[in-house]
Amino acid sequence: MRTLDNIISDRGSKYAVSGGPCASDAEAKAFIKQLCRKKKFAKATHNTWGLLTDAGPVKNDDGESGAGMVILRMLEREGLYNHIVVVTRWYGGKHLGGDRFRHVQNATRAYLDTL
Incomplete structure (x- = not known):
């Protein structure tokens, strides 16, 4: 699991992005459960996420x-494929209005750029 913390801050809202190998809905739920073991998360x-599987x-x-x-x-x-991204x-x-989608997109891009 790779996590980029505090990558975006806007009007008090803070964003992080995480991701890792994942091949199914069940594995995605396990990934989120593992992420949420960290009290902060x-x-x-x-914790929004997207995953492309076969x-x-x-x-x-x-x-x-x-x-x-968006993800x-x-x-x-x-x-x-087979890689989950969690924003x-x-x-x-x-409220951030439509800016929240831009932040999700920017967070996802920051993660994808590390691969």
């Missing part, structure tokens, strides 16, 4: 409506 407002795309918005699809689209463009957000008290 367990207390996050949203069986098809899998995502979870975790309350951040539409964020999983999936980027994984499709990269052709990255974590700690809500800072102010």
Whole structure:
């Protein structure tokens, strides 16, 4: 598991991105469970993720409506299969509107650039 912490900060909200090899919905749930063993990530407002598998795309918005699809689209463009990307957000008290999608995209790009 690779994690890039505190990569984006906007109006009090903070973002991190994590990822690693993953081949199924069950493995994705286990990955999230392992990530949330770290108290900081367990207390996050949203842990949104996307994963492309041979069986098809899998995502979870975790309350951040539409964020999983942003991650999936980027994984499709990269052709990255069997690798989960999780974007974590700690809500800072102010709504970000559409900027939240840009932050999810930028966090995912930062992670993909490390591969």
